[in-house]
Structure formats: C-alpha cells, structure tokens
C-alpha cells in the first residue's frame with residue numbers, strides 16, 4: 001500500500017469511529033441539574049456544558065474535570081511573504097520554545113487553571129526536534145513540512161499533507177486521553193495564521209473576504225491593506241479552481257457534496273489542520289475539547305463540516321474580536337460564554353474556561369437537592385413553554 005492510500009484509509013477509519021454523544025446520559029444530567037437546590041437553569045451555559053460532557057462520557061455521575069491538557073499546534077505560513085503580519089515567521093519558533101519553559105502568556109494562565117501545556121510542531125519552518133512522545137518540556141515533533149504554501153498564490157498543503165496533519169491531531173487526542181486527561185483544549189501559534197483563517201471563514205460563512213479580514217496580532221493600516229489583498233487573492237484563486245464552492249452551504253459540506261478538507265488543504269495551514277484533527281480525535285476518543293478564539297473556531301467549524309457529530313464533543317469558550325469570529329461561532333451554533341474582547345490565541349480563551357467548568361462540575365456533583373433541604377422541587381417552566 002502506498003503512503004497516500006494508507007493515510008486515506010486511516011482517515012476514513014477514524015471518521016467512522018465518531019458517533020453522537022449519549023442522549024440518555026444527557027437527559028439524566030439535565031434531571032440532576034433540575035433537582036439541585038437553586039434556581040432552575042441558573043448556571044446557564046455551564047449547565048449546558050456539563051450536560052454535554054455527561055453525554056460525551058456516557059455517564060451522568062462522577063463528573064471529574066481535574067486533569068486538563070492544552071495542545072498548542074505550531075506552524076509557519078508561506079503567506080507571510082505577502083506582508084500580512086507585523087513580525088517575521090521566526091517568532092513562531094521562539095514562542096514555541098517558550099512554551100517548553102513556561103514563558104508565554106498562556107503558560108502563565110495554565111498555571112492558574114491547572115492545565116498542562118503541550119507544544120506541538122505541526123509544520124514550523126525549522127529543523128525537527130525529533131521528540132516523539134508528548135512531554136511538556138519538549139516540542140512534540142509532528143512536523144509534516146517546513147511551513148505551508150503561500151495561499152495567495154498556491155495551495156497551502158497537498159491533500160495527503162493535510163490528512164497527515166489531521167491524523168496527528170486525532171492521534172494526539174487519543175494519546176492525551178490515555179494519559180488520563182479528562183478535558184482537552186485546542187490552541188495554536190503560527191505567525192500569519194489569521195490570514196488563512198480569514199480566507200477559510202470567508203469561503204465557509206459567505207462573508208466577503210474584506211469583511212472577514214482583521215488585524216490579527218496587530219497591523220498598521222498599510223499592513224492591513226496588504227492582508228486584505230492577500231485574503232482576496234487566496235479566495236479568488238480558490239473559487240477559480242473550485243467554482244462549485246461559491247455560496248456553498250453547511251448542508252452541502254455535511255452531505256459530502258463539498259469537502260471541508262479541500263478548503264483546509266487549499267487555504268489553511270498545518271496548525272489549523274492539527275486543531276481540526278484534535279476536535280475530530282476528541283469526538284472519536286470521546287473526550288471534550290474546548291475551542292479558543294478565531295483560529296480555533298474556524299478549525300472547529302471545519303471539523304463539524306467534516307463530521308457533524310463532532311459538534312457533540314466540542315465546547316466554545318469565548319468570542320474573538322476578529323471580525324469573522326462571531327459569524328464562525330454562529331455557523332457552529334455553539335454558545336460561547338466569555339465575551340472579554342480577547343484575541344490572543346495560544347489556546348488562552350479555552351484555558352480561561354476550564355476553571356469555570358470545574359466550578360460547574362463541583363456544583364453538579366456535590367450540591368444538595370431540593371428534597372435534601374426539604375424544599376418542594378422547583379418546576380421547569382421553561383420546559384413547559386412558559387418562560388423564554
């Protein structure tokens with residue numbers, strides 16, 4: 001079997017593992033919430049998320065979220081040559097190294113949130129580290145290539161390269177679950193990566209490329225003009241090659257008439273593909289995966305367009321201030337509890353969400369019920385259609 005055929009086969013096998021979350025466990029979890037002695041539904045999205053996690057685990061009791069891991073997918077982007085970023089690609093590697101030393105913004109947040117951080121080289125433009133096992137003090141080597149193509153002028157990845165990155169993300173979700181983690185978070189580091197994310201969000205949501213493009217990590221007016229032009233060139237190049245994707249709908253992706261893998265291979269990058277893989281792997285391995293901001297939610301949307309059941313295993317954290325952030329989340333139709341004006345990346349929003357989920361789990365597991373405190377059970381009037 002050639003490598004290409006074997007990659008395609010493994011990819012199909014993983015996708016076939018993904019099934020909807022356990023609805024019975026979710027109903028039991030909802031009942032448990034409604035029995036807790038507090039106003040019904042009063043923890044809002046935290047309650048919804050805990051119900052979702054019960055469905056993922058297939059168990060409404062023993063809700064534990066003590067062990068959390070963040071995978072930070074790192075890669076370089078050929079489109080940086082168009083002047084779309086304030087810094088050069090070397091910064092990707094510098095920040096990636098700093099994850100191993102606990103010296104990044106998200107590393108600091110991880111300390112507070114009690115989350116282990118695993119940096120992963122999905123495709124940085126540097127020598128491979130050769131580190132084959134996940135270890136927080138080394139950059140895990142899952143390099144597919146030394147950077148992606150310049151999407152304004154050529155495909156980001158070959159289909160096989162893209163599938164390899166997706167499979168690495170899937171495999172990592174399984175590995176982290178085996179290592180005893182109960183919840184995962186997806187993050188990225190890749191100078192220039194808001195450009196491919198903007199191009200893909202334009203194709204997937206139908207937003208005009210100009211409106212889907214933001215200033216990323218920060219750009220001057222002149223830099224912003226270059227970035228809008230690069231996104232426009234990338235999207236036009238894509239539609240010229242694949243005219244059937246113009247005005248594509250969610251249903252067309254879900255039915256297989258259009259392929260989110262094609263969009264990712266043409267307009268994405270190895271970091272974004274790694275995160276898409278992590279979401280699909282979480283679904284296949286039955287472990288919840290939290291999304292972060294713009295890069296993460298675009299990757300999440302791709303995962304759902306590849307396998308709609310993957311959505312059952314994904315949780316949103318915050319709404320990025322990048323202009324297409326809200327549209328992507330709307331298409332995903334997953335509620336994001338945090339609106340903090342964040343746009344940092346590295347998985348920061350997802351890491352911020354983890355302590356909140358732990359609080360939800362604590363109330364869910366330990367709180368007394370109405371009957372425990374001899375108070376008549378509150379009625380869920382929302383369920384009866386009497387409350388919005």
Ligand SMILES: Cc1cc2ncn([C@H]3O[C@H](COP(=O)(O)O)[C@@H](O)[C@H]3O)c2cc1C
Nearest residue numbers: 085188189190191192193194216217345346
């Ligand atoms: C020092 C530094 C640390 C970062 N941490 C996350 N990002 C964020 O900014 C990058 C995307 O923005 P753009 O598309 O404008 O290059 C990504 O690496 C993202 O994670 C960073 C950016 C920089 C410069």
Ligand SMILES: O=C(O)c1cccnc1
Nearest residue numbers: 216293294320343344345
């Ligand atoms: O929303 C994000 O995740 C984001 C936005 C800009 C730059 N880096 C990350």
